[in-house]
Amino acid sequence: MKKYFLIGLLSVSLCSLAQESLPLVVQQKNELDQNSWVKNVPFERIYTPEIGNQINHFDIRKDNPLEWMVAPASGGLWLSKDAGITYENIFQNQPTQQIKTFAVHWGKGIIWVATPYGLFTSKDKGNSWFFGGLPEFKTIESVHINSRNTDEVVVAVLGNPFDADEKRGVFKTSDEGKTWQHSLFVGNRAGVSQIIDTPNGQTLFASVWHDESTTWKSIPYGSMSAVYKSEDFGTSWSKVSTDGFLSGNFIGKIGLAAHGDEKVYAVVDNRGSKTRSVATRNLAKITNIHLLERDFEAMNKTDFLNLDDNKLNAFLHAIGQDKKYTAQNLKDMISAEITSPARLMIFLGIRQQEVIGAEVYVTSDGGKTWQKTHSQPLEDVFYQNGNQFGAITVDPNNDKHLFIGAYPLLESVDGGKSWQSKHNVSLDNSFEKIYYRNNTLYATSKKGLAISYTQGKDWIFRNVPQSVSFTKIGYDKHQKSLFLASEQGVFMSKNNIWTKISSQRQLFGSENDIYVGSGNGIFYRYNVEKNTFLRLKSLYTSENKAPLRFGKQTPLLVSQHNSDVLYVGSNKMRFSSDRGQNWRTISEDLTIGSKKGNDIYATISAIAESPLSVGLLYVGSDDGTIHITSNGGTTWQSMYASNSNAFKVNNLVASKHHQKRVFATFSHPDKTNPEPLIFMSEDQGVTWTELRSNLPDGRINIVKEDPKNEQIIYLGTDSGLYVSFNLGESWHSFGSLPATGILDIFINDGTSDILVSTAGYGVFKSSLEVIQPLRVAIVAQDFFPLREKVRIEHSNRWGNTWSDWESPELPITHFEVFASKEMKLQIKIMKGKVTLQSFTYKTSKGFNYIPYDMTISSVGKVMFERVAKRISLETASDGRVYLPKGEYTIVFSVEGGFDEERILEIY
Template sequence: MKKIALFYSFLLLSTIIFAQSIVKNVPFTNIGPSVMSGRVVDLDINPNQPTEFYVAYASGGLWYTNNNGTSFSPVTENAPTQNMGDIAVDWKSGTIYIGTGESNSSRSSYAGIGILKSTDNGKTWINVGLPDSHHIGRIIINKNNPDDVVVGAIGHLYSSNKERGIFKTTNGGKSWKNVLFIDENTGVIDISVSPTNSNIMYAASWERTRKAWNFDGNGQNSAIYKSTDGGSTWTKITNPKSGFPSDKGVGRIGLATFNDNIVYALLDNQNRRPAQKKDKKNGLKKEDFKTMSSSDFLNIDSKKLDAYLKENRFDKKYTAKSIKEKVKKGITKPVDIATYLEDTNAILFDTPVIGAEVYKSTDGGKSWSKTHKGFIDGLYSSYGYYFGIIAVNTKNENKIYIGGVPLLKSDDGGKTFEPIDKENVHADHQALWVNPNASGHVIDGNDGGVNITYDDGKNWTKNNSPAVGQFYYINVDNKKPYNVYGGLQDNGVWYGPSNYKKSKSWESSGQYPYKRIGGGDGMQVQIDSRNNNIVYSGSQFGYYTRHNLETGERFSFKPKHELGDSPYRYNWQTPILLSDHNQDILYMAANKLLRSMDKGESFEVISGDLTTGGKKGNVPYGTIATISESPFQFGMIYTGSDDGLIHLTTDGGNSWKKISNDLPQGLWVSRIIASQHKKNRVYATLNGYRSDNFKPYAYISEDMGNTWKSIANDLPNYPINVIKEDPTDENILYLGTDNEVYVSFDKGQHWQVFSNGIPKVAVHDIVIQAREKDLIIGTHGRSLYKANITSLQQYNNVKNKTIAIFKLPETRFSSSWGSSWSQFSKPFLPKIKVSYFTSNTGSVKLEILADEKNVLYSKSLKADKGYNYLDYDLSVTEKSLKIYFDKKKIAIKKADNGKYYLPKGEYILKLTIGKESSTENLVIK
């Protein structure tokens, strides 16, 4: 209960901080995109009306539809997090439980804050416990009592903890009992209840440990448990005699219960496959070179070796002839051939594990048998931890579905499988619902949103109206209107117009406003400022492409190390940077910094290893995560690594200096930013999320990193992903955390919550379009948001004024104001947005004047301390017609909506607080 009290204290503090923020009224607008969607983690469908259901997105919140996915509305806008693990709905009472914190254990799986509950269909939410569970696998509501709930908690992702296993409440979350605890590294990933008896449940425990450099998703404690009393007590039912694997290779398990006794399990079996006999006819293998002697290597047929080198994309400079010469001289060894092809990421795909297996029990879990012969190849490789869903049609024992990269169906109880996803269905399947009352009706949630089929996968509809894109990185060009570019989790790289407005009109034109220019997990983007059609973008682990958007020309690159050297280690989000001093120069970082002088055609190494050297594991680590070059000096470059090191060179890489000794050690350097205002100024943010450390770390240095000062003093406990300087005012900084956006007007001494219109969602990147004075926010779960910051950039000019109006936009007169094309269309209503600043909360009087004496319109308003906005509809009172316009012989017709609107001319907009006023010219052309 102490943890719950602490949570509510923190929530109250967050509410107070927002209420006191002087920028709380500055509006953000979502500018999409939505068509590619984001990762779905769970679905809950009304069994009596399947066109009504909820969809939970990994980091995009909970959404509701009652028209079969034609449209969705968000129901967690006012919730304290958008990080979803699992949902459960009692459709009779309207009670919803959300298990926050994604269960997939991916590098982008965000932690949660426990169990959220709503008893009014999602209008309001309360936290009812388990705040230290971090990640929730499954929630089961007793169909006869919505206060009786069983929860499977996976626990912390990057560290050990006790709040994991199975918890049960009988009073709606007022208190919880840990009814199954295995150990501090083993949680529960899935629970399945018998559709014929709510007392019978099966649960899957999962032992897993993740570090920034390694993921072990299997262990002796991964097993299946059973309860016959509604989840109050549990018994382990898998053991060496049961027929179900029970060794250290047991990974994630998904469960699907047909009735009390028949249950299916999808196992990620991480045990190694039996050794295969080598077929010499297949030619050379990478493994051959690891044990090959130099003499044997020199005897390889050169044509055969050249073919191998070409097939494996060795640099063109490496030929059979050149390598053999180096082997003869002792410069190169045969093992270097194998090493050249290896990187940490290759382990994910090269490791020959058994992989996916389906097991079935017909006696309530006492015994199990594998349903199929051989291997289910192609469902997933060695990363089965990311999947684990299995579903059974509860009216047909033999009809089952399993999800991985493809979606597979079996009509014979798992003996054979066939793929049923089509060209409009995204890969990577995470959630399934099978309609027992309508054979072939399946709703699928995947990494690209929601798909629905009524003919068992022959045809699918795509239901992706929510803007729930998971952006990693964003950028803008200088076109008019300018475009926004960004890389998304598992959805490639897209770009689109900054004036995007949500509309379905594109379905008629066939042209969605955003365009895709890359696949995989989309990462960083750079745009050539001389020609905005030249774009560099890429995917995970350093695979990049230079695009010409006008001609369609593409050039792909991923620099390779020299033969004989250690392979480069590329970060998941490999950083690239076009030099401001010469847009032909491209920097790219692995564990060393690489530089291209010819637009990525060739690269040279300009540093040694700028990390601590990496660690043994199956995830690339010890990599450069961020690069920044000073706009004041070419070759003055900062790098920050994922293991906590910051380096500086002032001579283009000839010499480097480590400048992070006085900073906290071992944290991910999420950003290093060379100031655009002062040559010696630099900002750094560190992120401890990958060790379950949620503290904010932000620093400024005025002497190129020789000394650092913390600027995170009044920030709440959310890890920081990005910091950005304002281009016009050196005192203004913007900052994105795993939950909010902030702005500082005094170089980080104090921070203001800056999130009007944005829910509590992770912010991965911030970019400013300087010409238009727009701030773009790239969220990891709610796509993109835009705010105009013209007025914010004037803060230090107005902060001491009682009231100040910012420059008004010019407006063009239209005779159609207040009119409509027909009785069935809405009238065209003009408006201008007036932004103003007040030093205190109070009442404000708005007046529109023709001159100093003639008031044409007036209204009283309430204003908050700080920035305020009002919409003025350009109308005038009927009284003002006689007082002013009639005397001036200016005829104004009444519009169709009964209002009178200002004619062309120049007017004065005046705001008054007490005795203080501010005016601004209002021009209607």
């Protein structure tokens, strides 16, 4: 393996960018798709529970609120003309389904969408699309079309969230994307998070956000955060957040809403420190008791363990430690007597430091002067997560009527002087985007698009059907139950009935043992038969001399050799021989080491156990280390440590075919970098070979070995599903899936079925039965039918219906063949010497699935009855004649001269 990785940074002119053809990465992916052997492999959708999906952007048509567009996270672009009752995907055949934001001119049908590959535009309401420029720009947050001159478009670019980036600010085109001007640049750590327009069509306001965050420390604020104004539709800009606006070094994200041309409201994430003891608490409260650090001083162990989890979690949110710890983590430490309530904060190395949080400002003169609208603080709105929000909206018919969206939903009817909560606070859910018009409130959350006709009191969801994302697939083969994990919880399908079994977000194990987790090292074992959960014993024990570091996606591994044995990774490895009822530490810190910060970092991120050798374990961390033990954790050896660019080890797979073979995948610390990093070792990690080959860009989410063919590897990346038939020397893309990320892969060893969970499109199923036996002898042939016998169960319903109100059953089967090139075939279905049906088919290179509808031609019917004499073939109610039970010959005649024969059995 290389000991370092070089990341190329593209420079960008600050004056003009010419429109290009499709970005190189898209061209490469298109070429790979066209030449793929598996582009025709069919997948069918597995219908899953409608749990909703995060919404990246939505737009309501102002003159017809029944018509809107929605961009679910990684789920395409959908048009509804009936207020969300039905949807049509108008972006489904494009290079990606990942849309961050979009803009639409409803009258002319012009649409601009922002994707990871740049901008795409349509002039006919999504019937056709063209590339619009700005390739590989990171995090485009907002797009606006000039309503008076649709050739003009402005784009807000936030840029790289973890590093300096010159490609930030506002970019404008005046020629439909042929060229672009960088019209606003504030700094290489300050991007633009939002642009809003005003009724006059020329005046724009932009929100600049200064963010100095790193992988391990959140610093989403700075002195460059500000509001800028343009009066020429984005050609020139001036800073207007001066007189009366928040100033200093602690200005976070700013959300904007305009009423008319001059009045603008801004909700600001003020990261300045405050002391809650002097804060007035007259605002309507969600949590009625606030914990303070000093409250712990007089507590004993019992008092602390009896604290309400919601209030303890709210305390962690308030002090900015919610990404590192949960209420249960703290209780586990106190229960194990690692420390005492009085010394807890010292033990964790943190101190209480709450921030001011949400503040609302208003200008009535176009930004010349500002004033804060409220004298009382807005408590428990952002906590220390204001970087996730910035949602504010104003009633177009009443400039005093406002809403703010965050953990609670707040409403003001007096221009922001006073606020009332419209929805209870939930630390697991929040209001991310809000929009108010015609007495209707629209809001997005992790559960999708919600609508309220009662000012936020009651809500209905109008989500795109099956626009869901599941991060993990599990299967209990004994109970024949399918499990899916998502941000909305864990769901189980038994007898084709879906049930939500847990609010946890992680899923582990398969076959006999199912475990769920909430991250931060908290797990439960699920008994499928009894439908009960048992919490595993705390991973904190008195032997811990320092806090354990658990990632939000803490890995748990059930041993393949003994299902009673569990492994869990924090910064150290923990081992249990009794399904989590007792634990012991079997390693020292296996990471490079903790960095001071408020984000989780330096934790174990991947664990793999060799199915061929008891005690052989591989462990990877999120700061770029790989360790190995061959004796169950008695001794450990470092096999890899990355350089200053600490790449996260997100997958380790120990081969089931060769004891010393192991696969590792990495992701960049810059989470916007899409380079796919996959490596293989044949000597237990001593040396590594890179396997990228012809893989297009796309972070790797999952890697799987084929259970039957040691040469085959499957990859799920942010750009799709791929397979290699030669251990990574070359890759082929599955072309019949949506162009979105693949989050997990599950292969049923017994049936050869493959299930894949997608980002934004649910779960799909296919069969690997004809793919797995692929070998050199088959590939070397020009043409090869992959089944010796095709068996189909006969039905009297073929072509028939028993009611005038139902459609006849129309059978279809596929003849699977492999072709080394494009060729023309003639396919004959024969009984003896009689040709019953004949048709042609043009193959593509690779696997082909030739459809056949089980029918007999009119000539074939006559010839068959003439030969058979005593048999009369009946015509079905749809006017066709179908094959009766029996055995037939399939003849594949290849253009150029040779035939291949196989058996078709109708039983």
